[in-house]
Amino acid sequence: MGDTHKDLIFxxxxxxxxxxxxxxDVLEHYVDPSARISHGGEAEEEDVTAHSMSVDPRTGASIWHTDWELGxxxxxxxxxxxQSAYAWHRHPLGNEYTEIYQK
Known part of the structure; x- marks a missing residue:
């Protein structure tokens, strides 16, 4: 494999x-320009919201993520x-209630 953009594997x-x-190439088809991750990533460095919350890019309000995220x-x-854990989880009710993905 070369160092071209199309050869990147995640x-x-x-x-x-x-x-x-x-x-x-596969991931690019699923990019959501309005979505932001809550846990990790470069954008979080300036995030001053409460733990487990993220900033809604449309409104600027602190929100609880309802999609599954690893963090x-x-x-x-x-x-x-x-308890505290690094796990797949979500906040389906839009509040501090947390569901942990367990198989």
Whole structure:
């Protein structure tokens, strides 16, 4: 492989410790210009929002992400104890309630 843009391969972490090898050409078809990740990335360096929240690029408001993302999250376990984990998770109700992806 050369160093051209079309030869780039990205490793995408998947639940269960699996990894997908995806060419950039395939990923480019799925780019959403209005979406921003909440956990990690260069744009987050200036993010001053509460933990687990991101800034809505359209309104500038702090929001809870409802799509599945891999990142640090706080949640309450089945015994009522606060936990912190690096896991696939989302906030489906648009608040601090967190669902952890478990297989």
């Amino acid at each position: 490793l995408i972490p998947l639940p269960g410790g699996r990894v997908a090898r995806v060419p950039i 640090q999250c706080d949640y309450t376990d089945e015994n009522g104890f606060p």
